Amino acid sequence: MESKMIWQIKNVKEKKITVLEIVKERLSLLERHKSCNAVICYDKKAVLEQAAELDNSIKEGKSSGKLAGAIITVKDNLEVKGLSATAGMKKYINNIPSQDCDVVKKLRDEGAIILGKTNMPAGAMDMQTFNDIYGRTNHPDFPEYTCGGSSGGGAAAIKLGISDADIGNDFMGSIRVPAHFCGIYGMIGTDRIIPLENIVGGKPYGSTMSDILRIGIQASDLSELHLLFTIIADESKIFPLKQNSGQLKIAYTKDCGDLPISKEYATCFTDFIEGLSAKYQVNEINQSDFDFQKSRECFLKLLYGNMSVSLPMIVRLMTGSKMSNKLKDYLNEEEKREECLAQLDKLMAEYDILLTPVTATAAFLHKSPVKTLGHQAIYDDILVDDTKVPYSVANMGYTTPFSLTANPIIVIPIGKTPKGLPLGLQVVGRRMHEYDLLKYAGIIAQ
Structure with a gap:
């Protein structure tokens, strides 16, 4: 259609x-x-x-x-x-x-x-x-x-x-x-x-x-x-479309390294994965396959280091060790980024796509910031079921590992919560293989 x-x-x-x-x-x-x-x-x-x-x-x-x-x-x-x-x-x-x-x-x-x-x-x-x-x-x-x-x-x-x-x-x-x-x-x-x-x-x-x-x-x-x-x-x-005559190989993680996820989202995600398992080769990966926590920490340190260039000394002091302005610290994190890139490239050489959640929950009720630093709004915790989770972890924990590696990604809808709120997932592809990613996303979206 x-x-x-x-x-x-x-x-x-x-x-x-x-x-x-x-x-x-x-x-x-x-x-x-x-x-x-x-x-x-x-x-x-x-x-x-x-x-x-x-x-x-x-x-x-x-x-x-x-x-x-x-x-x-x-x-x-x-x-x-x-x-x-x-x-x-x-x-x-x-x-x-x-x-x-x-x-x-x-x-x-x-x-x-x-x-x-x-x-x-x-x-x-x-x-x-x-x-x-x-x-x-x-x-x-x-x-x-x-x-x-x-x-x-x-x-x-x-x-x-x-x-x-x-x-x-x-x-x-x-x-x-x-x-x-x-x-x-x-x-x-x-x-x-x-x-x-x-x-x-x-x-x-x-x-x-x-x-x-x-x-x-x-x-x-x-x-x-x-x-x-x-x-x-x-x-x-961009590399040309790969002519893959074999069975689609899919990797997935339901928590990107032990991140929280709501029960209704986890159920929808798991049901979708089980549906794919009936047709394709589907395997769950873990932290040893790709270090999600390392990638998140590296992303944040590169971000803070980048921000520190334009911030006054007093603001850097207020943020503590998170925001180093030392060139050596920044270059060390760039080296760690290369390690994360290599690790994910190795994983993606074995699989056609990697599937992950997008956030910890479906859309949430509007929240007002508790304070604002410049243009950055600061929030109290998000409720994931009955557990309080930091706002940044709930909403960016699943996305920033692939921000760091800059892999191509397509988000596709996979279902809804009992209330009717939409739910999607990230389809992560190999770097510079966007046409393969579009093809595989189309296959699993069916």
Whole structure:
């Protein structure tokens, strides 16, 4: 069955529907779901004019591109010509780019309509989506719950049908967590596969942490992820699709090194794994196969070391030993990162994909920070069943090991809680083998 976006593109080319009709429908949905607060900046007149121009080009028989009929939104820390790009930070409230970032330009060149900008937490520094400029974005189905972050506005817009896909970025789980919470698909490629530029608020210092920050895509269907990825990725950096005639080999971990996970999520995850075991070779891995704890600690030390470059001495002292500004300490952690990369590469040489949870729970009720340090909100613990778990552990413990290694990942929906909250999992692939990952994710998603 064709996805909605693929259907629209096909019917626009066959002149069965106009781009203008599609855009008007999406603008109507945007207005209807204003209370969700997913799309926070758009130019209605300009979007309608772009749609009409594209329709005229199609009527005249001109090339319309591979995405004519696709409606895309863009996270608020990426540049779109003529639309505010604030990253949720007041100091950028008057920042209106004069040009599109590279990814947006590629999409426009193929006929996509850029509907508007989607909400995010200030500086992309949270797993919930709210800021002092635009306020809070709610879960698309359960308004009292979070949609996740930091690419939360995009996930909500897709689930509500406002946009077909959203272009965002992921550093600690910012694409993956909202996709999991909202029940859609999310993808990030290997570092540098999708060009990283024009990040409002800046990217991390140095190449190591810049590799970890990656542009990504959220969509309602895997076929849409695949099409968009082929357009925005640098294919010269990707290995061709592997012709695998043998049985699919799947590794999994249900806890990424003894992390907490809710009973309802663990049950759903286990049921999904058992279903795969009936068809494929499926094996559980442990800490000796890949040191999840080491990778998490390494990620945090590299993050703190990177942050220390721009922070006053008094702040570094307040954070204690977590935030060393010594070059030797940072370089030691870079060496540990290489060890983690090598260990995961070895594991992935034995398996086609690795499956893991995304967070400890499904989406949770909106939480307010107990305090804020700069743009970083500090929270009290999350309840995982009846156990208190640190907010960062519950929401980033499962994602940061693969942030560190910058492996390609696709999040797919696998079920729902008894209440109806969506649940997903991470499908981790081999570095620079995105087309294999898309293929295998499609197989297990069936």
